[in-house]
Amino acid sequence: MYLRAFSILKTENRDTISSSQLAERLHLNPPQIRKDLSYFGAFGTRGVGYPVASTAEQIRSILKLDTPQKAALVGAGRLGTAVAEYPGFKVFGIDIVAIFDNAADKIGTKIGTKIVEDVSRICTIKGAGIHLAILAVPADAAQSVVKQLADCNTIKGILNLSPCYLTVPKSIKVITIDLAMELGALPYYM
Amino acid sequence: MYLRAFSILKTENRDTISSSQLAERLHLNPPQIRKDLSYFGAFGTRGVGYPVASTAEQIRSILKLDTPQKAALVGAGRLGTAVAEYPGFKVFGIDIVAIFDNAADKIGTKIGTKIVEDVSRICTIKGAGIHLAILAVPADAAQSVVKQLADCNTIKGILNLSPCYLTVPKSIKVITIDLAMELGALPYYM
DNA sequence: CACTGTGAATTCCTTCACAGCG
DNA sequence: CGCTGTGAAGGAATTCACAGTG
Structure with missing residues (x-):
């Protein structure tokens, strides 16, 4: 779900997104998103949010979808x-x-x-x-x-x-x- | 999920099924099934199991699927x-x-x-x-x-x-x- | 006797609150 | 100052154990 969201954000040329902005899109709440992403590592930048491109790639690799x-x-x-x-x-x-x-x-x-x-x-x-x-x-x-x-x-x-x-x-x-x-x-x- | 399971059992002409038999089919465990079904009422007969036909109809009506x-x-x-x-x-x-x-x-x-x-x-x-x-x-x-x-x-x-x-x-x-x-x-x- | 129904215990997930950092 | 990361708190779901019953 996160991979899809970040992939879409990439096509929209977004650089970063905060947990609250992403929460609105996915109809979740911000702490849930931070918890979820933090389970897989620390992707975000405090004060800024999550970098769209690199987070997408990290999730992709965690899901073993980096190789076709x-x-x-x-x-x-x-x-x-x-x-x-x-x-x-x-x-x-x-x-x-x-x-x-x-x-x-x-x-x-x-x-x-x-x-x-x-x-x-x-x-x-x-x-x-x-x-x-x-x-x-x-x-x-x-x-x-x-x-x-x-x-x-x-x-x-x-x-x-x-x-x-x-x-x-x-x-x-x-x-x-x-x-x-x-x-x-x-x-x-x- | 239970409605589908009981519908299939009906086509197999099964009269009753126990929670452990159903658990095997659905890849769940027996207490889970008893808990789930008990939330909606007491469908089963102790010592026997769940009557297939009437349980199917009860679930159908709870899910509002009794009218097409x-x-x-x-x-x-x-x-x-x-x-x-x-x-x-x-x-x-x-x-x-x-x-x-x-x-x-x-x-x-x-x-x-x-x-x-x-x-x-x-x-x-x-x-x-x-x-x-x-x-x-x-x-x-x-x-x-x-x-x-x-x-x-x-x-x-x-x-x-x-x-x-x-x-x-x-x-x-x-x-x-x-x-x-x-x-x-x-x-x-x- | 076998199996359901269910409080209690446990485990898991979500939410909160805030410390920590760019 | 804003937002992440996270331990702690709270809530929900699952599992257990057994009392209860046809």
């Missing part, structure tokens, strides 16, 4: 296609370099510049330096794809867009986003 | 289209009944059974009993769309899929999902 990360996308349905073409990953230095699907009519087609490959060829990511995967497959296929990804022994993080809980080896970190669930939470607040 | 909710989608790009056709909202009783965009080449086209309308006609949701909106527009357009939605005075919840912070009247609850940010968090854990 390659990701594999599994699932070339509507959601997968949207994700493949989504420009927002660039800010975080993440590149989707391979796309897999199991539907015969999708394999071989192009999404942007990438060709959709057969999901059975998933192990080809082994030598490609890909440690991230995005899952955009139906819920009932998710666990079996995870198994295949885990068997490659190179995937260390999975962004799961299916509404299901995955069982993975401890060496893999999973983040699940269930769009419907998030939307479903809203009526409670109304 | 209508939602408007703004943005008919790739992500918007994927969301419009996403079947997962059904479990939560949410229906996307209107789609808006500002691109002339999209207005009038059909996505599924719905016709994409001009975003300037957004106020037509007023009489339609729509209190939810999903934002799938570029970040730089998000705030102005929010303004239009707020001016309708009927929207009470927004699911924002753009990577930006929105300023809204206090009467509107916003949940923001930034796919890139979530993916960007993974390398830190690897």
Whole structure:
């Protein structure tokens, strides 16, 4: 969240920002921001605030996003296609370099510049330096794809867009986003 | 999260589930589940567990999802289209009944059974009993769309899929999902 | 007997207040 | 003087342990 905020500030050519100014943007309070940033080190200048450019770079390096990360996308349905073409990953230095699907009519087609490959060829990511995967497959296929990804022994993080809980080896970190669930939470607040 | 879990259990024809069994599925621990559910009332039977069907219905009613909710989608790009056709909202009783965009080449086209309308006609949701909106527009357009939605005075919840912070009247609850940010968090854990 | 429901204990996170520094 | 960095205080969430019950 902070990396995105500081990246945006950079495009606005801001030199510095104080915790209270940043708090207003992020809808947080100033001490929270100072605490958070201080956990990772002392980035700010007293009396001035946080230097935008260097803080962005420091956070980027802490998050291991200073070297570009390659990701594999599994699932070339509507959601997968949207994700493949989504420009927002660039800010975080993440590149989707391979796309897999199991539907015969999708394999071989192009999404942007990438060709959709057969999901059975998933192990080809082994030598490609890909440690991230995005899952955009139906819920009932998710666990079996995870198994295949885990068997490659190179995937260390999975962004799961299916509404299901995955069982993975401890060496893999999973983040699940269930769009419907998030939307479903809203009526409670109304 | 619990509603989804109990809904799935229902499709599996399970009659009851204990907190420890549910904990295993959700990767939580049993006391957490009992605490959470007990905040909303006493659903379980001692010695047996939670009755799947009735607990599902109780949670559904607490979340205000027992009466079907209508939602408007703004943005008919790739992500918007994927969301419009996403079947997962059904479990939560949410229906996307209107789609808006500002691109002339999209207005009038059909996505599924719905016709994409001009975003300037957004106020037509007023009489339609729509209190939810999903934002799938570029970040730089998000705030102005929010303004239009707020001016309708009927929207009470927004699911924002753009990577930006929105300023809204206090009467509107916003949940923001930034796919890139979530993916960007993974390398830190690897 | 197995499992829920819940006060109490613990742990974690947030907020505060102010010392310290450019 | 203004704003960061941080120990201390306060508040919230999680975990524990066990009483209570079908």
